[in-house]
Amino acid sequence: MLCNLGTLAATLLVFVSAFTATQASPTQFILNGKEFSKTKQNDPVAADAFDYRSIKAGPQVAPLFPGDGEKQADSVFSGITTFATLPYEKCLSNKDVSFDIAIVGLPFDTATSYRPGARFGPGGIRQGSKRLLLYGGYNVPLSVNAFTSWATIVDCGDVAVTSYDNALAIKQMEDGHKSLLHRPPAAASALPPNSLAAQFPRVISLGGDHTVVLPILRSIASAYGPVSVIHFDSHLDTWEPKVFGGEKSTQAAYNHGTYFYHAHKEGLIKEGASIHAGIRTTLSGPGDYDNDALCGFQIIEARDIDEIGPLGIAKKIKQVVGDNLVYLSIDIDSLDPAFAPATGTPETGGWSTRELRNILRHLDGLRFVGADVVEVAPAYDTNAELTTMAAADIIFEILGMMVKHPLV
Numbered sequence: 366m367l368c369n370l371g372t373l374a375a376t377l378l379v380f381v382s383a384f385t386a387t388q389a390s391p392t393q394f395i396l397n398g399k400e401f402s403k404t405k406q407n408d409p410v411a412a413d414a415f416d417y418r419s420i421k422a423g424p425q426v427a428p429l430f431p432g433d434g435e436k437q438a439d440s441v442f443s444g445i446t447t448f449a450t451l452p453y454e455k456c457l458s459n460k461d462v463s464f465d466i467a468i469v470g471l472p473f474d475t476a477t478s479y480r481p482g483a484r485f486g487p488g489g490i491r492q493g494s495k496r497l498l499l500y501g502g503y504n505v506p507l508s509v510n511a512f513t514s515w516a517t518i519v520d521c522g523d524v525a526v527t528s529y530d531n532a533l534a535i536k537q538m539e540d541g542h543k544s545l546l547h548r549p550p551a552a553a554s555a556l557p558p559n560s561l562a563a564q565f566p567r568v569i570s571l572g573g574d575h576t577v578v579l580p581i582l583r584s585i586a587s588a589y590g591p592v593s594v595i596h597f598d599s600h601l602d603t604w605e606p607k608v609f610g611g612e613k614s615t616q617a618a619y620n621h622g623t624y625f626y627h628a629h630k631e632g633l634i635k636e637g638a639s640i641h642a643g644i645r646t647t648l649s650g651p652g653d654y655d656n657d658a659l660c661g662f663q664i665i666e667a668r669d670i671d672e673i674g675p676l677g678i679a680k681k682i683k684q685v686v687g688d689n690l691v692y693l694s695i696d697i698d699s700l701d702p703a704f705a706p707a708t709g710t711p712e713t714g715g716w717s718t719r720e721l722r723n724i725l726r727h728l729d730g731l732r733f734v735g736a737d738v739v740e741v742a743p744a745y746d747t748n749a750e751l752t753t754m755a756a757a758d759i760i761f762e763i764l765g766m767m768v769k770h771p772l773v
């Protein structure tokens with residue numbers, strides 16, 4: 366009874382908030398004590414007034430609680446390994462499988478400049494994620510349990526990627542991502558009609574070297590047009606091919622240090638509203654930063670955390686992307702090698718896992734259309750699986766934020 370009253374009160378609050386907001390002027394309004402202004406591209410009134418807890422759809426219960434009378438040994442430490450023990454669905458070969466959030470692996474690593482091995486990243490991250498549901502999956506700082514929410518979350522396995530032909534592999538990843546993105550979400554009928562959430566599910570990709578983001582952004586643009594990008598990395602990844610040793614052939618120009626250069630040239634990134642965070646790479650010269658700005662990015666250096674703290678970093682990121690639709694790409698090398706040694710191009714002087722997760726949680730409320738964690742190369746990890754665990758926990762934070770904010 367109390368629960369029902371609580372639900373009723375929450376529902377009424379949503380209606381009252383929405384009603385209050387509609388009474389304000391068409392361009393400026395105040396909601397929950399915050400001042401908003403509308404833009405053509407989005408409507409924060411609807412986004413903020415919409416309470417994800419009121420959506421009645423999806424699993425509502427965790428897919429698995431270990432030790433709870435199961436018929437066979439599918440505990441967190443046994444059974445077939447999927448991301449966070451989520452159900453495995455053959456989404457890539459069956460268009461009828463529906464979901465709201467898909468986990469998919471992109472086991473591609475034939476465009477790396479230093480250490481190869483990220484083709485084993487998807488498998489490694491799944492292994493590192495086994496413990497996520499041990500206690501039920503509730504995210505305390507975000508106050509959400511993605512696994513018992515309205516959202517149907519599944520592990521779609523990996524896109525079949527050739528390791529012999531990069532151009533073909535990039536096409537395979539684009540086609541695979543598009544096939545997941547362009548299908549009705551599972552909770553479509555329970556979400557506000559005509560909302561983005563009712564049109565497109567969201568995909569979280571497990572890399573793979575960072576080149577995988579080029580086919581992902583091509584797919585994202587096919588649904589949403591150009592989007593803002595938040596890019597956590599120790600490297601710029603906007604290098605011109607000639608700077609990054611990629612001028613030898615057409616195909617060599619497409620690698621894990623140049624994919625953002627190409628994405629910019631192809632118009633996949635919203636001009637001037639994207640940002641790198643965690644940068645500490647050496648450069649060919651200061652001109653690399655000029656080229657980076659031409660590609661539409663602003664920069665937060667890793668060392669900035671000493672002056673402005675995690676909160677200051679999150680604040681700057683939010684200022685840059687605003688209310689735009691945002692794609693979130695996280696190179697695990699944004700973490701210090703002490704916390705994530707298993708990566709393609711490690712750089713010392715990075716953030717701790719705690720700091721990065723804190724920064725991410727302060728981005729709660731942004732309009733994420735999709736995300737990835739890339740450059741996890743498990744062969745260089747410690748026996749304690751530090752890197753793969755960090756990657757899995759980062760995705761745990763992203764899942765929480767996505768579930769709290771369906772794209773209205």
Ligand SMILES: [Mn+2]
Pocket residue numbers: 575598600602621696740
């Ligand atoms: Mn990178």
